[in-house]
Amino acid sequence: xxxxxxxxxxxxxxxxxxxxxxxxxxxxxxxxxxxxxxxxxxxxxxxxxxxxxxxxxxxxxxxxxxxxxxxxxxxxxxxxxxxxxxxxxxxxxxxxxxxxxxxxxxxxx
Amino acid sequence: xxxxxxxxxxxxxxxxxxxxxxxxxxxxxxxxxxxxxxxxxxxxxxxxxxxxxxxxxxxxxxxxxxxxxxxxxxxxxxxxxxxxxxxxxxxxxxxxxxxxxxxxxxxxxxxx
Numbered sequence: 001x002x003x004x005x006x007x008x009x010x011x012x013x014x015x016x017x018x019x020x021x022x023x024x025x026x027x028x029x030x031x032x033x034x035x036x037x038x039x040x041x042x043x044x045x046x047x048x049x050x051x052x053x054x055x056x057x058x059x060x061x062x063x064x065x066x067x068x069x070x071x072x073x074x075x076x077x078x079x080x081x082x083x084x085x086x087x088x089x090x091x092x093x094x095x096x097x098x099x100x101x102x103x104x105x106x107x108x109x
Numbered sequence: 110x111x112x113x114x115x116x117x118x119x120x121x122x123x124x125x126x127x128x129x130x131x132x133x134x135x136x137x138x139x140x141x142x143x144x145x146x147x148x149x150x151x152x153x154x155x156x157x158x159x160x161x162x163x164x165x166x167x168x169x170x171x172x173x174x175x176x177x178x179x180x181x182x183x184x185x186x187x188x189x190x191x192x193x194x195x196x197x198x199x200x201x202x203x204x205x206x207x208x209x210x211x212x213x214x215x216x217x218x219x220x221x
Contacts, residue, residue: 006152031207032207032208034209041215041217042214042215043115043199043201043212043213043214043215044153044199044210044212045212046209046210046211049209088152088153090210092206092207093207094206094207095206095207096143096155096158096168096206096207097155097207097210099152099153100152101151101152102152
């Protein structure tokens with residue numbers, strides 16, 4: 001079993017939809033949680049960084065962490081075609097980050 | 110502000126040839142440095158990380174090696190490339206070992 005599981009998609013939604021992206025993990029030592037966005041042929045860029053359980057909001061993006069269920073989510077409101085990319089979750093305890101395999105998102109205009 | 114440079118952007122090399130990919134970071138001191146490989150649909154695989162000059166930790170035994178000759182320079186090498194070395198190689202830095210990573214734009218390596 002992988003330490004971090006992420007549905008690869010692709011996920012296709014119409015413009016303006018609310019998108020929900022999710023990861024589950026098995027290592028209870030993970031304390032820090034991140035979401036990255038990766039456009040084709042580019043390096044991942046950091047979107048959200050959270051430590052505690054609960055919600056963190058930044059513009060159209062909300063990151064949610066539930067440590068008791070070992071489940072994290074990223075919500076995108078009012079999705080735009082420019083949000084079309086691969087989204088990777090990442091997490092760590094005391095070592096280098098462990099990444100999910102990424103979910104490919106397509107927002108249709 | 111901090112920036113990370115990685116080159117070349119694309120590379121096509123024959124099997125058995127050597128490899129050298131270089132990464133430099135500007136605007137920070139004593140960063141943690143990382144090399145990742147990304148295969149299609151398989152996420153990011155950590156290859157090497159370094160917490161200081163000359164300190165290299167290998168996560169996966171393979172045909173590759175890494176060196177850190179200067180504080181903000183990280184090099185990925187191979188003496189003889191294999192077909193299985195093809196992939197997208199990403200360099201990254203972080204302030205401390207469990208803080209967010211900041212990535213370069215990667216090198217797409219094709220071994221023919």
